[in-house]
Amino acid sequence: MxxxxxxxxxxxxxxxxxxxxxxxxxxxxxxxxxxxxxxxxxxxxxxxxxxxxxxxxxxxxxxxxxxxxxxxxxxxxNLAKFKNALICFGMFMLFLSTLDYLGMLIGGILFVFGLLTLLGGFSHKLIVKHLLVSILSIGFMWMVFTFGLRVILPEGEILRVW
Amino acid sequence: MFDVILQAGASVLLDPVTLGLMGIGTLAGLLAGAIPGFTIAMGVILTLPFTFGMSPIQGLATMMGVFVGGFSGGLMSCMLTGIPGTPSSVATTFDGFPMVRSGKPGLALGLGLWSSFFGGMISAVILVALAPQLAFLGLEFGPWDYFSLIVFALTITVSLSGDNMIKGLIAGLLGLFAACVGEDEINGVARFAFGSDHIRQGFAFLPVLIGLFAFSQLLSDVEDSAKAKAPLMKNSAEAIRVEHRKAIATVLMNWINLIRSSFIGIFTGILPAAGGSISNILAYDQAKKASNNRNEFGKGAVNGIIAPEAANNATAGGALIMMMALGIPGDIVTAIMIGALMIHNIIPGPSFIQDEPLLAYGVFIAFFAAHFFMVGLQAFALRLFLLVTRIPMYILASVILAYCAIGVFALHNITFDIWVMFGFGVIGYFMRKLGFPLAPMILGVVLGKLAELNIARAIGISDDYSLFITRPWSLFFLIMAIVSVLFPFYQNAKKRYFIYKNVCSNKHDFTCLTIIFNGKPCQNGCGRYITFSGMLFHL
Missing domain, CATH: 1.10.287 (Helix Hairpins)
Known part of the structure; x- marks a missing residue:
């Protein structure tokens, strides 16, 4: 470049x-x-x-x-060359902007799922795989930090109301 | 002192939780080192948030495990697939991969493993012996000497950062500037806050480093869609039984190479900016020069594996000597390690070993013990590594990006830190793309506050600026700084002189002149100009 x-x-x-x-x-x-x-x-x-x-x-x-x-x-x-990096920037920005509303658990799952799907593809099989990866990975990390390390991660409006 | 070592040893080695955490850390380091595209620094960054809730000694033991494991992990991928896991295992590929292909994978892995172990052990002994002495010397340093040492550390990083020294200097200055943002340490006055209360607090050290290094690295990893969707490694590898006995015997039979390479590693580690990526190649080169069978090198030579692996693990000990004794990080990994220590309220420096001997010797003993874990866990790490390499990079990168956000938030429990990580991640990514080296910027961020504090102290004590050149240590470091900046120019001039003497037939020919001054023939349109050391002259 x-x-x-x-x-x-x-x-x-x-x-x-x-x-x-x-x-x-x-x-x-x-x-x-x-x-x-x-x-x-x-x-x-x-x-x-x-x-x-x-x-x-x-x-x-x-x-x-x-x-x-x-x-x-x-x-x-060549913007096409930076497509994936731009997707990551955009998704991360969206994740950060909505963190106060969605919280780390829901926001994190949506961020990982969205990013995986945008980077990896949209087929049925892949969507199921991405959904599983995002729920398991973020759910596991959320549990480790919340219950294991006693870190109070952003709860978000949705979980608070619920 | 012996009592302190025994107490520190007991706190690390007799606590099963600490030992277990060190084992997990070593495994994480081995994996991070083994996976191409990941680095030791990435391993340290990703493990760091888990240590927040631990006691200092447990946290340090875990980080030492990652540190040591990372230096040894690279050998698995470079030997089994021919792709170096980290830059510190590049030279191992030269002979490790051919030995595996010639049908001796168990011996190759064993040689790498035990050379790493013995190299690490030698450096651990030197670490325990030398770091307290160097710290004792550091206590005599005044702020003038410290400031000059920091200047030296920054200039040597810049000079080793590649072809474009100007970009390296700019990166270093940007790092120093980032460290200036927020309240200053001396007067508590806000700087460059632009009315933001968050910026007024300054940028926390770790979000900046994670952004600059890990975030930007992950974005670079997924840049190519096809590569990002493919499994990490195409070359399939199988779990192999390591031939321990034969490997130990072979390594010990080549003890001269082992000791020479270990000392090369230790010396390179002590030097600011020079890390495992340099020491493994230096050690390989020296082993080849000293060998009677130079022709075997590149075809699976035993000494070609022992040298780089002993050197890169010894580098870790060397880097720790400088970091623990003087608080100066040698490279990106040790810069992040300093951040990790700070999380546990440990600020390495000359007085640290005296003030907190239990913790300091705890670090040394953890470094020592982590090598045993490294040997014990290599077989298990190998199986895990083979599993991980089946995962495509885009999955790993996406999950790790989210994990970075959670880890950075856990640091101070504020969302602003994640924004800082994101902002510096974007800066780091563009810097990578535009050819700016990241190491000087990272060292600038780490050393910026220390540099300002020491120059302010120096000026506060005396108005006499000549102290910077009249105090012996300060003068020594400043001379070293100048030498480190001028050395690449000297090397270029030497290269051109070699061409002038050996290549040019007609020494007054214009093309030849451009080769001498430019290092290569002038391109079309050069006209009547030549360049010398980046400056243009009209003929």
Missing amino acids: TNNKSDIIIAIFLLCFSGVMINDSSNIRDLGFEGMKADAWPRVVLWLLVVMSSVMLGKSYLKFKTVSDKDNENFSI
């Missing part, structure tokens, strides 16, 4: 990120004590990040100018 073009984009992004953070570091309160201020270390880190990102930008730009146009054209974001 990497080439000079992508490195240029990343370097610019890192420069913008560093800029925003350096700007925000001016909001860090100074308590007036002796010694190193609270904003000193992060600023050192961020300025070093600016320097390194600039070097990366310069290097990538110079390489971009010297290699052939054909090599530079090779960079393209």
Whole structure:
């Protein structure tokens, strides 16, 4: 996925990120004590990040100018290649967003079942297999944490009402 | 001291619960090490949440089991299928797999197993002897020395992180920045919180590490649909009876190789950033150079199995020396191990062995005892491993993703930690894809607060910045840091000089010049430019 073009984009992004953070570091309160201020270390880190990102930008730009146009054209974001990763991101985000309502047990089972089905396929046999895997795995872990390790996992609105 | 060792030994070895937990930990480590795509770090991460409710000694014994088991687990898959389970068993494949294919699988597995055992034992002895002495030395370190040591640890990680040092440095700086977010340790002032109370508390250490490493790894594992749906291993393997007696005799007959490789492993483990992935190849290379039958290497040579396996288990002991004595993690695994110790309110450092001798020696004895479990459980782990490899990766990844969420929540009982894991998981995934090494970032996260604390202490004690270069240890670490950054450039220059001397017929030829300075012929469109060490010059 990497080439000079992508490195240029990343370097610019890192420069913008560093800029925003350096700007925000001016909001860090100074308590007036002796010694190193609270904003000193992060600023050192961020300025070093600016320097390194600039070097990366310069290097990538110079390489971009010297290699052939054909090599530079090779960079393209192929979303199909990242389909499974995007599915995982989406499902995990959904799982987290609904955690307060569904709880860890129901939410976890639905998350694993949904992810297994989206990644593995939709046939009848597979759906039954995925359902079993999700119920057994999450049910087992939920029991280990709740009863074995005494961790109070999010109960969720549904189980609470029920 | 002897009393303390006896007491610590009794707390680990005479408690059946602790022993049982260590056994389970070792089995988990063996499996994690054996499954290709999983790593020792993943094993440590996945076992960690189960130790929350345990006593410190039980938790530590379990983690030591995973740690030791992980280093030995890789040999099962690399020998039986030719696929290394972990990077620390890559060199074992060179001779282990050919020996299995030549009809001696029992001996091959036995050699790997017992070399790991003896290598681990040698490193355990060195660990007990050296760690307290190094910690004693560490007590003399001032904040200047500590800060310089952290700089050295970070730079050496960057220099070992591959071709693109700039990306390694950026990753390290991003890790240091992530450690800055939240209230600062010295003044308690909020930084980069953007009005969020959760961010004000800072990012907890383990959700960041689990996100960066485990979450992103799992996403990479399921990226290819076809591979994700297929069973983990296509090459079928059968459970094999290990030839213990013959293997022990053979390993002990090759004692020089065993000891040399173990010391290579220990030394590599002590070095920050250099782990089992390097030591096993170094030891294999040295064994080959020292052998009278070099031609046998690659075809099932006995010494080709003993060397990498002894070295990778010895690396674990070496890494523990540095971690326990100075609190500096050597690599990703030890960084996560430090997180695991912190869960049990144990912060490794120079004063730890003096302040908590029972726990410290408990760790050493657990490391020692875990090797016996490793030998005892290998046969059972082999059967389990064969079962697990029939499961497709997408099933394992989905279940483990949910498990990571439960484990991270159990850490502080707040949902925000799961969001942190998710956020850093996304960052880690894109960093992997964009060619940024993760090890410097992980070490940056682990060492960031320590670096800031020590530089603040140094400035608080004295305004004299020259102390960083006038104190001998600080100067030594800073010189080592500079050397570690410049060494890859030196290696490149050496490579180019070799090409210049041996390849180029006409040394003034433009193509030859570009080979010398660029390491390879210039591509089309190079024009009148050459690059040297990443900098472009106009001819």
